Amino acid sequence: MLKDFRQSILVSIWFVFLTFPLMVVRVNTTEQLVEWRWMNLVWVAIGSFILSYLWRYMMARQQAREKVADSGIEKQSKVQLLLEDMSFRYKAMAVLLVFALIFPLVFDTYQSTIMISALIYVVLGLGLNITVGLAGLLDLGYVAFFAVGAYAYALLNYHFGLGFWTVLPVGGILGCLFGVILGFPILRLRGDYLAIVTLGFGMIVKIVLENWDDFSFGPSGIANIDRPGLFGIDMNINGSTTYIYYIMVAMVIFTIFVTMRLRNSRIGRAWIALREDEIACVAMGIDMARTKLSAYALGAFWAGMVGVLFAAKTTFINPASFTFMESAIILSIVVLGGMGSILGVILGAFILILLPEYLRAFSEYRMLAFGAAMVLMMIFRPQGIISNIRQKYEYKGLKEETDNG
Amino acid sequence: MAEKHKLLEVKGLTMDFGGLRAVDSVSLEVHEGEIAALIGPNGAGKTTFFNCITGIYTPTKGDILLHPKGLESRRLNGLKPNKVTEMGLARTFQNIRLFHDMTVLENVMIGRHCRTTSGILHSILRGKAVREEEQQIVETSYQLLEKVGLAEFTNEFSKNLPYGAQRRLEIARALATEPFLLLLDEPAAGMNPQETADLDHLICKISEEEQIAILLIEHDMKLVMNISNPIYVMEYGKKIAEGAPQQIKDNPKVIEAYLGEETDA
Amino acid sequence: MDYFLELFLSGLTRGSIYALIALGYTMVYGIIQLINFAHGEIYMIGAFVALIVAGVCTIYGFTGVSVLIIAGIVAVIYASAYGYTLEKIAYRPLRNAPRLSPLISAIGMSIFLQNYVLLAQTPDFLPFPHLIPEFEFMEPIADIVGSAELVIWVTTLVTMILLTLLIKKTKIGKAMRATQQDMSMARLVGINVDRIISLTFVIGSALAAIGGVLVASYIGQVNFYIGFLAGVKAFTAAVLGGIGSIPGAVLGGLVLGWTESFAAGYISSDYEDVFAFGLLVLILILRPAGILGKARKQKV
Structure with missing residues (x-):
């Protein structure tokens, strides 16, 4: 007890020292004033004292869990077991679907708009989940593919008057193409170099969009992009938002369906094997180049496609929407939700996008919390909120096994 | 004994890492139906030899030729590991690499x-x-x-x-x-005697029932004596002996290479 | 020719700063194979602390070089403390985790620290006082080389020499090299590996803070976001030179500085970052180990 107390006091003192200049002092150089915010010091002291207790508790729990895992018996949580129950899953899906369908009828347009952006992030998260979660290829420039889709629609619409539905597949295919373009040169690179090159790639795309005025209209962006059409019917803003909402719901369902099938296929297994051990993977006869490229291309596809919808929804895009922070948010959706876990990623997107939206008071702390959450998740729950649900296989011996045991 | 079909033929394989010669012109053959063994003290270059054959390293010099039955022969040098596996040559790893x-x-x-x-x-x-x-x-x-x-x-x-x-x-x-030649890198490492005996049994079974030839690396000489023939011995990157188990046992060079290891192995 | 010289010198200044930050990346990567994404933020925190200290000192009546020295020392102390804490919280618990985990943790830390400074201080650019005095002896060539630039070059050079001596000649340096080569072996021969890793973070962070103070007083403003781009560029420099290699980091920094400077001067300043990343991609394709790095075969 006393030892714990002393340790927490020391931690508290250390953090008071650490945060002192940044949290307490604020200098106004133009008016030659120094503002001392002593209260902050008290908060830091109390906060770090409590957090240090919490940290030790979590660490101890973590170690206890590792010991259990070492002994070979892994307990699954109740939630996880429930999620693996097929009949429960169908029921839950039906309820969710009904909720999704009546949502715009119950809530107003503002709510639908928020929900649309959350759903956009669901698709982005599921796309990045293929690259990062399944194939284990860290991509820090994912938002570039999103930008490709959005600009594809904006430009094709501006120059040639092409409609939403025509460009939607084009956006996806362009995303794929850029995925391959990015993938090719960096096939041979290891995980961490990959991260930095994809980061650079994302920045290059943004810089080009900002500066190539003739092509992309520079920082001022493109306005008056057409909303999606429905057999030429004229819709007001409310109607159009509802329409976009339903398109988005359909797109999410399509994405879930395809990514689910891909994950539980020969291709998906190869991605996971690649993530687990690259050398063993090629030694088992898997073509690394093809597998990596397909992971990049299929991950980028969704970003390109949903980028088209983004442009159609906002009717105005500029490069400021495609910063590294966006890539970081999408990555944290995947990490927090659970890498490789489709359900987890969906949940992660809702939590990360809707929570700050409804808790306005905390929205300025959003990125701070995201950053902290990424660190804490990696340490205490690397599998994410919901870990991957395993596929079940049927084989001849299965029946006898269940009969016996 | 009738001439058996030659499956794998390695000629003068050499692998350099910077200034270090890990494998020095080693030649070796594996025939149909054989369980061949490659033995030698730690650091003799056995695993490097495997990595060259399976495409993980590209050898500095020498030829690796694969003669699948009823198919055209292929030179494996510089082929990617997945291509080598596709051609019918599979392997395991010394430091287990499962997913x-x-x-x-x-x-x-x-x-x-x-x-x-x-x-x-x-x-x-x-x-x-x-x-x-x-x-x-x-x-x-x-x-x-x-x-x-x-x-x-x-x-x-x-x-x-x-x-x-x-x-x-x-x-x-x-x-x-679906290999026709299986390469096992120290399959018995870290096993207890019972597990080792089971493993010997399994290897023989694979060889007989599946018609798969086997080339295995072992560190421990005694272990392979029962099941493999021929045996190749490597030390410091060079091949120092080859032949039937009895010949190897009596070979003074091999005894010397293993001296000091024998007592504690 | 004058224009060329001007670009060459501005590239040298830029490159020196990149080199100072790149050293931290290269040392950390060499020892635990981790891209310390938050390293750029340490540099930013160094600059911010220096700004605050300098501001307080100026308001309370200190002037001239003494302010620079006080601010510099405090910044180095704080950056080191942040680096030390960062490693302890975000990386040490993940020492045996899959490779992706510490990397994501590092990205999380980078985002966290940026927003921490943003919330605790301000989202705006703050003017940084010109702490580096104009030397009299520099007057004849003042229109070619400013005093601030000279200070940056000299500081970089001196730091580099000291660091090389530390690693080549001292016992600590020997322990660092041993840990770099084989961590478990180093532990067996009695090296306190955890302490060596902490020390690496402390030294790297201190160098970043020096870079932060110098660049802030050269450019004249700081905000919470300066660390991000500087960090990415410095990492590019470290990779360019061959990650893990100290002379490589310096060479990489200079090459990157010159590339940007000449590309901006002769081609287009809008695209200077594109050239920087283009160079990185090119190097990684053609020579993944970097200019001075040794190709390391992955053990199977």
Whole structure:
């Protein structure tokens, strides 16, 4: 007890020292004033004292869990077991679907708009989940593919008057193409170099969009992009938002369906094997180049496609929407939700996008919390909120096994 | 004895790392139906030799020729590992390299990858052919697990298997690629005597029932004497002896190489 | 020719700063194979602390070089403390985790620290006082080389020499090299590996803070976001030179500085970052180990 107390006091003192200049002092150089915010010091002291207790508790729990895992018996949580129950899953899906369908009828347009952006992030998260979660290829420039889709629609619409539905597949295919373009040169690179090159790639795309005025209209962006059409019917803003909402719901369902099938296929297994051990993977006869490229291309596809919808929804895009922070948010959706876990990623997107939206008071702390959450998740729950649900296989011996045991 | 078909022919294989010559013009042959062994003290270059054959390293000099039965011969130098595996040469790893977050069955299923064909679009549509292929993969993989005696662990995560079982799983995974030549890198390392005996039995079974030739690396000389013939001995990157077990046992060079190891091994 | 010289010198200044930050990346990567994404933020925190200290000192009546020295020392102390704490919280618990985990943790830390400074201080650019005095002896060539630039070059050079001596000649340096080569072996021969890793973070962070103070007083403003781009560029420099190699980091920094400077001067300043990343991609394709790095075979 006393030892714990002393340790927490020391931690508290250390953090008071650490945060002192940044949290307490604020200098106004133009008016030659120094503002001392002593209260902050008290908060830091109390906060770090409590957090240090919490940290030790979590660490101890973590170690206890590792010991259990070492002994070979892994307990699954109740939630996880429930999620693996097929009949429960169908029921839950039906309820969710009904909720999704009546949502715009119950809530107003503002709510639908928020929900649309959350759903956009669901698709982005599921796309990045293929690259990062399944194939284990860290991509820090994912938002570039999103930008490709959005600009594809904006430009094709501006120059040639092409409609939403025509460009939607084009956006996806362009995303794929850029995925391959990015993938090719960096096939041979290891995980961490990959991260930095994809980061650079994302920045290059943004810089080009900002500066190539003739092509992309520079920082001022493109306005008056057409909303999606429905057999030429004229819709007001409310109607159009509802329409976009339903398109988005359909797109999410399509994405879930395809990514689910891909994950539980020969291709998906190869991605996971690649993530687990690259050398063993090629030694088992898997073509690394093809597998990596397909992971990049299929991950980028969704970003390109949903980028088209983004442009159609906002009717105005500029490069400021495609910063590294966006890539970081999408990555944290995947990490927090659970890498490789489709359900987890969906949940992660809702939590990360809707929570700050409804808790306005905390929205300025959003990125701070995201950053902290990424660190804490990696340490205490690397599998994410919901870990991957395993596929079940049927084989001849299965029946006898269940009969016996 | 009738002339047996030559499957693998390595001629003067040399591998340099910077200034270090890890393998120095080693030649070796594996014939149909053989269980050949490559032995030698730690650091003799055995694993490097394996890595050259399986395409993980590109050798500095020498030829690696594969003569599949009824097919054209191929030179393996510089081929990618997955191509080598596709040609019918599978391997295991000395420091077990399983896919830890996949189940035992899925690990074996990965081995089926290069013998199956479902593409991206077909996987999404999941037509009849794809479903049948998937089922085929599962059944074949399960049969392999039965063969190596791991059927009870089918749905366990491979990281939770006992050590000996992990080594057997690596063998099952390699067999799933339908090799005609299997390369085992210290398959008995870290096993207790009972597990080792089981393993010897399994290796003989694979060799006889499946008509798969085997080349295995072992550190411990006594262990391979029962099952393998011929035996090749390496020391400091060079081949110092080859022949039948009895010849190897009596070879003074081999005795010298193992002297000092023999007492504590 | 004058224009060329001007670009060459501005590239040298830029490159020196990149080199100072790149050293931290290269040392950390060499020892635990981790891209310390938050390293750029340490540099930013160094600059911010220096700004605050300098501001307080000026308001309370200190002037001239003494302010620079006080601010510099405090910044170095704080950056080191942040680096030390960062490693302890975000990386040490993940020492045995899969490779992706510490990397994601590092990205999380980078985002966290940026927003921490943003919330605790301000989202705006703050003017940084010109702490580096104009030397009299520099007057004849003042229109070619400013005093601030000279200070940056000299500081970089001196730091580099001291660091090389530390690693080549001292016992600590020997322990660092041993840990770099084989961590478990180093532990067996009695090296306190955890302490060596902490020390690496402390030294790297201190160098970043020096870079932060110098660049802030050269450019004249700081905000919470300066660390991000500087960090990415410095990492590019470290990779360019061959990650893990100390002379490589310096060479990489200079090459990158010159590339940007000449590309901006002769081609287009809008695209200077594109050239920087283009160079990185090119190097990684053609020579993944970097200019001075040794190709390391992955052990199987």
